[in-house]
Amino acid sequence: MITEEKVERTEQTEGGQAKQRPLPLTLRALERLAWNYWWSWSEDAAIFRDLDPDAWEECEHNPRRLLNEVSDFRLMQMATDPGYVVRVRALAEQFDRYMERKSTWAQRRAREITAAHPVAYFCAEYGLHNSLPTYSGGLGILAGDHLKSASDLGLPLVAVGLLYRYGYFRQRIRRDGWQEEHYGELQPDLLPMSPVVDDSGAPVTVEVLIRGRMVRARAWRVEVGRVALLLLDSNLKENDPTDRWITGHLYGGDRETRVVQEMLLGIGGVRLLRKLKIEPCVYHLNEGHSAFLTIELAREFVAQGLRFAEAVERVRRLCVFTTHTPIAAGNDEFDPALIERCFGEVYWRELGLTREEFIALGRVHPTRNDEPFGMTPLAIKMSRSTNGVSRKHGEVSRALWRELWPDVSVERVPIVHVTNGVHAPTWVAPLVRSIYEKRVGKNWAEIMLDQKRWARAIERIADEELWEAHSLLKRRLVAFIRHRSHYAWLQRGESPERVDVARTLLDPDALTIGFARRVAGYKRWSLLLTDPERLLRLIDDAERPVQFVFAGKAHPQDMEAKLVLQRIAQWRTDPRIMRRAIFLQDYDQEIARQLVQGVDVWLNVPRPPLEASGTSGQKVAMNGGLNLSVLDGWWIEGFDGANGWAIGDPTTMHASLEDDARHAEALYRLLEDEVVPLYYERDADHIPRRWVTMMKHAIATLAPKFNSDRMVQDYARGIYVAKRNRP
Numbered sequence: 063m064i065t066e067e068k069v070e071r072t073e074q075t076e077g078g079q080a081k082q083r084p085l086p087l088t089l090r091a092l093e094r095l096a097w098n099y100w101w102s103w104s105e106d107a108a109i110f111r112d113l114d115p116d117a118w119e120e121c122e123h124n125p126r127r128l129l130n131e132v133s134d135f136r137l138m139q140m141a142t143d144p145g146y147v148v149r150v151r152a153l154a155e156q157f158d159r160y161m162e163r164k165s166t167w168a169q170r171r172a173r174e175i176t177a178a179h180p181v182a183y184f185c186a187e188y189g190l191h192n193s194l195p196t197y198s199g200g201l202g203i204l205a206g207d208h209l210k211s212a213s214d215l216g217l218p219l220v221a222v223g224l225l226y227r228y229g230y231f232r233q234r235i236r237r238d239g240w241q242e243e244h245y246g247e248l249q250p251d252l253l254p255m256s257p258v259v260d261d262s263g264a265p266v267t268v269e270v271l272i273r274g275r276m277v278r279a280r281a282w283r284v285e286v287g288r289v290a291l292l293l294l295d296s297n298l299k300e301n302d303p304t305d306r307w308i309t310g311h312l313y314g315g316d317r318e319t320r321v322v323q324e325m326l327l328g329i330g331g332v333r334l335l336r337k338l339k340i341e342p343c344v345y346h347l348n349e350g351h352s353a354f355l356t357i358e359l360a361r362e363f364v365a366q367g368l369r370f371a372e373a374v375e376r377v378r379r380l381c382v383f384t385t386h387t388p389i390a391a392g393n394d395e396f397d398p399a400l401i402e403r404c405f406g407e408v409y410w411r412e413l414g415l416t417r418e419e420f421i422a423l424g425r426v427h428p429t430r431n432d433e434p435f436g437m438t439p440l441a442i443k444m445s446r447s448t449n450g451v452s453r454k455h456g457e458v459s460r461a462l463w464r465e466l467w468p469d470v471s472v473e474r475v476p477i478v479h480v481t482n483g484v485h486a487p488t489w490v491a492p493l494v495r496s497i498y499e500k501r502v503g504k505n506w507a508e509i510m511l512d513q514k515r516w517a518r519a520i521e522r523i524a525d526e527e528l529w530e531a532h533s534l535l536k537r538r539l540v541a542f543i544r545h546r547s548h549y550a551w552l553q554r555g556e557s558p559e560r561v562d563v564a565r566t567l568l569d570p571d572a573l574t575i576g577f578a579r580r581v582a583g584y585k586r587w588s589l590l591l592t593d594p595e596r597l598l599r600l601i602d603d604a605e606r607p608v609q610f611v612f613a614g615k616a617h618p619q620d621m622e623a624k625l626v627l628q629r630i631a632q633w634r635t636d637p638r639i640m641r642r643a644i645f646l647q648d649y650d651q652e653i654a655r656q657l658v659q660g661v662d663v664w665l666n667v668p669r670p671p672l673e674a675s676g677t678s679g680q681k682v683a684m685n686g687g688l689n690l691s692v693l694d695g696w697w698i699e700g701f702d703g704a705n706g707w708a709i710g711d712p713t714t715m716h717a718s719l720e721d722d723a724r725h726a727e728a729l730y731r732l733l734e735d736e737v738v739p740l741y742y743e744r745d746a747d748h749i750p751r752r753w754v755t756m757m758k759h760a761i762a763t764l765a766p767k768f769n770s771d772r773m774v775q776d777y778a779r780g781i782y783v784a785k786r787n788r789p
C-alpha cells in the first residue's frame with residue numbers, strides 16, 4: 063500500500079502525526095477539508111482528484127497524502143488557477159456552513175437526543191471511503207452510510223470501532239483463476255485521523271484485562287461531517303506482542319482473535335467514552351460483535367451497588383440491538399471454554415455471578431451446557447429493542463430467536479425491523495446528481511424523502527436527458543474496466559496479446575448486467591451458470607448482445623467459494639465470452655461506485671430467506687439502474703411490478719434445491735423474454751422509451767424509501783428514543 067520510502071520521507075512530529083506541508087494561501091482551505099470525510103459526499107467531491115489526478119491514484123484517494131506528495135510545481139499551478147481557487151473557496155465556505163448549521167432535522171424532530179447525551183453507535187467495521195480500508199462489505203458500508211446520514215440530519219452521534227492495522231484482505235486473481243489474498247498496512251499518520259488526547263494534550267488510552275493480561279489501547283478520531291468516529295488500536299509498544307495483534311486484521315484470525323477483538327471493542331469502547339466524559343443516551347449495538355459492551359455497563363452498575371438483576375434492567379434501558387443476518391456464520395458463537403480463557407474469573411466475580419451464570423448470558427437456553435456462547439442471544443437479552451434490517455428479515459428473526467420468549471407465539475416475539483437504506487450523496491453519480499439539482503432543486507436530497515414531491519419532480523426529467531447521462535456513465539464504466547483490467551493482466555503476467563485485449567473489452571452500447579457481492583454460498587453465484595449454453599446464446603447474440611461484469615471476494619478459508627470464483631474466471635476465457643464477461647478483482651467501495659452508477663441492470667439471486675436486506679441494488683436504483691432480483695430482503699418491499707423484475711415469490715421461507723432450479727429458469731426466461739427485448743426496443747432517436755420510463759419509475763419509487771436518511775430517522779424516532787419518554 064504505502065512504500066517504505068514514502069513513510070521515511072514523511073517527517074514525524076512528537077505526537078506521532080506527520081507534519082503537514084504548508085500550502086499556498088489560495089489552497090490553504092484544502093488542508094481543513096482533507097481532515098473531514100465530508101468532502102467525499104459534498105457537491106464537489108472531485109476537488110482533491112482535480113488537484114493532480116495521477117498523484118490522486120498513487121495516494122489511493124487519501125487527501126492528506128495527496129497534499130503531502132503532490133509536486134511543488136503542480137501545487138503552484140493550481141494555486142494560481144483562478145477556476146480551481148474559486149472551487150476551493152466555495153467548498154470551504156459550504157463546509158463551514160454545514161458544520162455550523164443549527165436548523166437540522168434532528169433539532170426539529172429528535173430533540174430528546176442531545177450533544178450532551180448522544181447516541182453511541184458500535185460496529186466492528188466502517189466503510190466510509192476507499193482510503194480507509196476498515197470494512198469488509200455490506201455491514202461496514204451500511205455503518206458508514208449511517209454516520210453520514212446522522213451528520214446530515216444533525217443527529218448527535220458518536221461512533222466506536224477498531225482500527226485494523228492491516229484492514230481487510232485485498233484480492234488478486236491468479237492467471238489460473240484462483241484467489242490470492244494480500245494485505246496493505248494502514249498508516250494512521252498519513253490518514254485523516256488524529257490521536258484522541260485529553261485536556262493536557264496527552265494521548266487517551268484505555269485498559270482491558272484480556273487473557274489475564276492488561277491490554278492497553280489508544281484511540282484515533284476520524285471526522286465524518288459532524289460525527290466523530292473513534293477507533294481503538296492495541297498496537298502499542300507496552301503491550302505483549304500477541305496483544306498488539308488484536309487490532310491486526312478485520313475478520314482475519316481464529317475464534318480466539320474474534321473474542322479478544324470483541325472484548326476490546328465492547329469493553330474498551332465503553333471505557334473510552336467514560337474517559338472522554340461522554341454519557342450516551344443510548345448504545346446502538348450494530349450487529350452482535352459489540353455485545354460485550356453490555357457486560358461492561360452491567361459491571362459499572364454493580365460497582366455502584368446494584369444487584370446483577372437490577373443492573374441488567376438498567377443496561378436494557380440503555381441498549382438497542384440490530385441483527386444483520388439469519389446465517390449461522392454471521393451470528394458469532396464461541397466455545398464457553400474459550401470465553402472463560404479470554405475473560406477469566408475476575409469478570410464474573412465482579413458481576414456477582416458464577417462461571418455458569420456468566421456463560422448462560424450468551425445462551426438461548428441458560429441451562430443447556432452443550433450450547434455455545436452466542437453474541438446474538440447476549441445482545442437480545444441485554445437490549446430493550448431488537449430489530450432486523452428488512453420486513454422479511456424481521457419475520458425471519460422472530461422465528462429464529464423465538465425460543466428466547468418461550469411464552470409467546472412467534473408473531474408476538476418482540477423483534478421489529480428498520481429496513482436498510484443507502485446514503486444518496488455518496489452513491490449517486492455526480493452527473494445524475496446534477497440532473498436532480500436542476501430538476502428537483504438544490505435540496506434534492508431532502509425532497510427525496512418526500513415520496514410524492516420526489517415522484518412529481520422526477521417526472522420533469524426528460525427521457526433524453528436521463529438516457530444521455532446514463533449512457534455516458536456506462537461509457538465511463540467500460541473505460542474504467544479496460545483500464546483496471548489492463549493493469550491487472552500486466553501484473554499477473556498475461557501474454558502481450560491478451561493484455562492488448564483489455565483495450566477492447568465490453569461494448570458500451572450492449573445491455574450491461576452487474577453482479578457484485580461476496581462469494582458466499584447463499585448468494586448463489588453459480589445460479590447464473592446453471593445452463594451455460596443458454597447463457598452463451600444470450601451473450602453471443604449478434605443483434606442483441608448481453609454482457610456481464612462480476613466482482614466479489616471469497617472468504618480466504620472458503621475453498622468452495624474460491625472454486626466458484628475460479629469457475630467464473632475460467633469460463634470467461636472462452637473466446638466467445640472473453641470480451642463480454644469481465645471479473646474485476648478486489649471489489650471495494652470504489653469499484654462498487656463505478657458499477658452501481660454505470661450498469662443497466664443489477665442482478666441479485668440470493669437463496670431466500672438469507673439476504674437480510676442487501677443494499678447494493680438500492681445504490682443502483684438511485685442512479686436509474688434496474689434491479690433483476692430474487693424476492694428476498696429489501697426487494698420484497700421495493701418491487702412494485704413496474705420498477706424492475708422479480709424472481710420467485712416473497713413467501714418462500716426456505717428455498718430448496720428445486721427452488722434453485724426454478725429460480726434459474728425464471729432468471730433465463732426474464733432475460734430472454736423481457737429484459738433484452740425491452741432494452742433493444744428503440745425509437746427513431748435510438749432511445750429505449752419504455753426502458754427509460756421504467757428507470758424513472760424506479761428512481762421515483764425506490765430512492766425515497768431505501769435511503770439512509772429515512773433509515774436514521776426511523777432509528778432516531780422509533781428505536782433510540784424509548785417510547786415512554788416521548789411526549
Ligand SMILES: *Cc1c(COP(=O)(O)O)cnc(C)c1O
Pocket residue numbers: 198199200201203578579580649650651654655675676677678679681
Ligand atoms: C454496498 C456494498 C456491499 C453490500 O452489498 P449487498 O447488496 O448487501 O451484497 C458490499 N460491498 C461493497 C463494497 C459495497 O459498496
